[in-house]
Amino acid sequence: MAYLLQRLLTEAATRQPHRAAIASGDSVMTYEELDRLSNKVARALLRMGVASGDRVGILAPKSAASVIGLYGVLKAGACYVPLDPKAPLQRLRYVVRDSAATVIVADETRAAQAAELIEGAEQPGGVVVATTVTAESAEPMPERGIETDLAYILYTSGSTGTPKGVMISHRNSLAFVEWAAAAAGLSEEDRVCSPAPLHFDLSVFDIFSTCLAGACLAVVPDGVATFPVTIAQWLEKERISVWYSVPSVLTLLGCYGSLPKFDLSHLRTVIFAGEVFPPKYLARLMAEMPHPRYFNWYGPTETNVCTAFEVPKRRDGGEPVPIGKACANTEVFAVTSEGGLVSQPGEVGELYVRGPSLMRGYWGLPAKTGEVLVPHPFRAEYDELVYRTGDLVTVEADGNYRYVGRRDAMVKIRGYRVELGEVEAALYRHPAVREAVVVPVRDELLGSRLRAVITAVDGVRLTRESVLAHCRQWLPGYMVPEIVEFREGLPRTSTGKVDRAGLAQDQQGSDPQTSGLTSVSR
Amino acid sequence: METVIKDYISRELVRDPALLPVADETSLLESGILDSLSLLQLVVFLEGRFGITVGDADLLPENFATVNTICAYLRTREPATQAAHG
Numbered sequence: 001m002a003y004l005l006q007r008l009l010t011e012a013a014t015r016q017p018h019r020a021a022i023a024s025g026d027s028v029m030t031y032e033e034l035d036r037l038s039n040k041v042a043r044a045l046l047r048m049g050v051a052s053g054d055r056v057g058i059l060a061p062k063s064a065a066s067v068i069g070l071y072g073v074l075k076a077g078a079c080y081v082p083l084d085p086k087a088p089l090q091r092l093r094y095v096v097r098d099s100a101a102t103v104i105v106a107d108e109t110r111a112a113q114a115a116e117l118i119e120g121a122e123q124p125g126g127v128v129v130a131t132t133v134t135a136e137s138a139e140p141m142p143e144r145g146i147e148t149d150l151a152y153i154l155y156t157s158g159s160t161g162t163p164k165g166v167m168i169s170h171r172n173s174l175a176f177v178e179w180a181a182a183a184a185g186l187s188e189e190d191r192v193c194s195p196a197p198l199h200f201d202l203s204v205f206d207i208f209s210t211c212l213a214g215a216c217l218a219v220v221p222d223g224v225a226t227f228p229v230t231i232a233q234w235l236e237k238e239r240i241s242v243w244y245s246v247p248s249v250l251t252l253l254g255c256y257g258s259l260p261k262f263d264l265s266h267l268r269t270v271i272f273a274g275e276v277f278p279p280k281y282l283a284r285l286m287a288e289m290p291h292p293r294y295f296n297w298y299g300p301t302e303t304n305v306c307t308a309f310e311v312p313k314r315r316d317g318g319e320p321v322p323i324g325k326a327c328a329n330t331e332v333f334a335v336t337s338e339g340g341l342v343s344q345p346g347e348v349g350e351l352y353v354r355g356p357s358l359m360r361g362y363w364g365l366p367a368k369t370g371e372v373l374v375p376h377p378f379r380a381e382y383d384e385l386v387y388r389t390g391d392l393v394t395v396e397a398d399g400n401y402r403y404v405g406r407r408d409a410m411v412k413i414r415g416y417r418v419e420l421g422e423v424e425a426a427l428y429r430h431p432a433v434r435e436a437v438v439v440p441v442r443d444e445l446l447g448s449r450l451r452a453v454i455t456a457v458d459g460v461r462l463t464r465e466s467v468l469a470h471c472r473q474w475l476p477g478y479m480v481p482e483i484v485e486f487r488e489g490l491p492r493t494s495t496g497k498v499d500r501a502g503l504a505q506d507q508q509g510s511d512p513q514t515s516g517l518t519s520v521s522r
Numbered sequence: 523m524e525t526v527i528k529d530y531i532s533r534e535l536v537r538d539p540a541l542l543p544v545a546d547e548t549s550l551l552e553s554g555i556l557d558s559l560s561l562l563q564l565v566v567f568l569e570g571r572f573g574i575t576v577g578d579a580d581l582l583p584e585n586f587a588t589v590n591t592i593c594a595y596l597r598t599r600e601p602a603t604q605a606a607h608g
Contacts, residue, residue, distance in 0.1 A: 226551060226558050229581055252558050256565075258578040414559065445562065469539040480537045 036138035041072025043136035052077035057104035069105035069130035077144030082198035147171040161425025165363030176304030186213035228256040246415030247277035254285030274415030298323035322400035330355035452481035
């Protein structure tokens, strides 16, 4: 049994050395090549002084180079930390400093940027270019580590203004990876694709579950993902059989992909996760492309996927599909605000998760960890920590859970978690901002968009450009507010707090013609 | 028409001020101004503003490469664009 993620690769390379592991553009890398190149990276890391448990950054988009790199990190007994190549330098610096990564594995085009990020880091310090390690041996590496060691840290939005690192061990990840490969019925014949980048937890499926099955990971080329029709063309050409993404990409495919014009008969499974799929667009997608099986997977980064639901073939456009029932070897339950267990349809409660896929905690934030990994509320006989998701759910008579909303100020933008407090904290760093409130604007087609309502310090005239330029220094693109509005003062509730609910209701300042995206026009 | 589209793109889609001002020949794709979702926002805007329907088969890189190519594409859909000027 595999208890280390890298064993998935060494086993696949032994079993089927010449099958394709990664297809990217016209180039194909076999399992044997991936295994041997990652051995070289592991040895290069060890030679630089990387020790068991050290964090090593990965600065590259999803590609052969980054997959070689992350397996190299794991084989060295270290823990990888994906660095979003599109994130601003300030944020990357924060992640590198916070995780105390002293080495970064990069692809060739990002080696200089990686060197800049690591500047001033403590020993060993350095950059490894994943594809150009020539001096080291490619022979098998002695296995290093045990299943409770960290495999990776994924940084996600934090409500207090800085991102927080979700620590996932080999065991945590494998609990999901093994379930997911079985649930999707992956085999060595599959060609699996997810456009999610490495720092997004959806990528765990296409990197590791694909490897467990000995299937081929297909990398979506740059530029293809922008146009729905080019995605559809690519799916046909690459004979993709399993697709995993956030709903917004699938909405675009269903509405604008001209799907019936393409031969997508190879596509047998479509999985979506990360946010609610607007029912009308899911119905549209399933009408355009009726043959695959459709699954809704649910789970915060902290739990991996914890519930799943297969969407029935015939459904009306009514309510969003349920998030379903607990995955194998996982248990979920919901707790009402009075502390009781949700057992009847109609009752609303916060979803709790228990099982081996739960994170080890937030990196360097024991207090924050203690707020979400809490003692089991209904079991006093022995100690067990369960995860509070902050998601409010109901339960159906058939046992399926349904997502109804959030307990706090977190929203999803294109599937990414965004803590409104982190965006506000970035705005407050602007010297001319006196007050700032960020509220989500619901958009049926695109999900949420962010609207910032700002008051300036006396005598300063702020512009949208200067606010955006400032945000770009601190926040990744999906967290930068699209709508920026300036006011003399912010509305208050009777207790003197900023009236967030009022601001969220109030659409003033947004031109209905330009901002009121409500539906696709046909 | 160019001005209307540039204004919209500058105001609603560009989130990196380093990319302003948007010119007629600015590459909307290489610059990253248009991604899958901002492209869709733009399409919904064009459809509303110019009273046209952008067909699936027209949603292609060559039509949306620059403000100029967008306008050239819109002019091929003449009857509708004339009806909704201003």
